[in-house]
Amino acid sequence: MKKVIYALILPLVVVSGLVFANREIKNETSKKSVPKPLSAAEMNAELKKWEASPDGIKYKEWEASPEGKKVLTAAAKIRKDISAFTNMEAVVTSLFLPPGSRLGFGVMARINGEDYILSFGPETFDKNFLNFNYEFHQLHSLKVNDKIIIRSRxxxxxxxYSYPIISGDYVERDSKIIYIRVPRKDGC
Incomplete structure (x- = not known):
């Protein structure tokens, strides 16, 4: 009888010890300090440092080039609609992104006479290959010259890229919603 009681108590002690040890490890990781945000002066110093770097110099040259000015002007045209999160009428001009792009799934769209990359992010498929219900399913039904309503943040x-990049948050075709970006669960 004593052996049975010891056999029942021993796993209980081991499991509770593991739970307690795991709780201690979690508490230690949460006590690590989070880096404090940079002040305005520190941010300006970092910006100046980056602008002096080779990447910063290339960016400044691109910004001053005719192609860079064209992209920045096109982005400025829709900035008001983006900040207000209002509907923008668009026409799908291509079902493919420019060659070499690494933006995930997206299409090319024309808004008010300007071309934009409408990016939705990387495609993720369910681990169960029999589950075909994935996030961009209805977006794959888009065709060239489809008129859509989009909203973006x-x-x-x-x-x-030779075009501004719009992050697709909402897409509607023929008064039917075909895509709404689901907020991430981790808050980012």
Missing amino acids: SVSHAPK
């Missing part, structure tokens, strides 16, 4: 640019 950000527009960006990069010297690598």
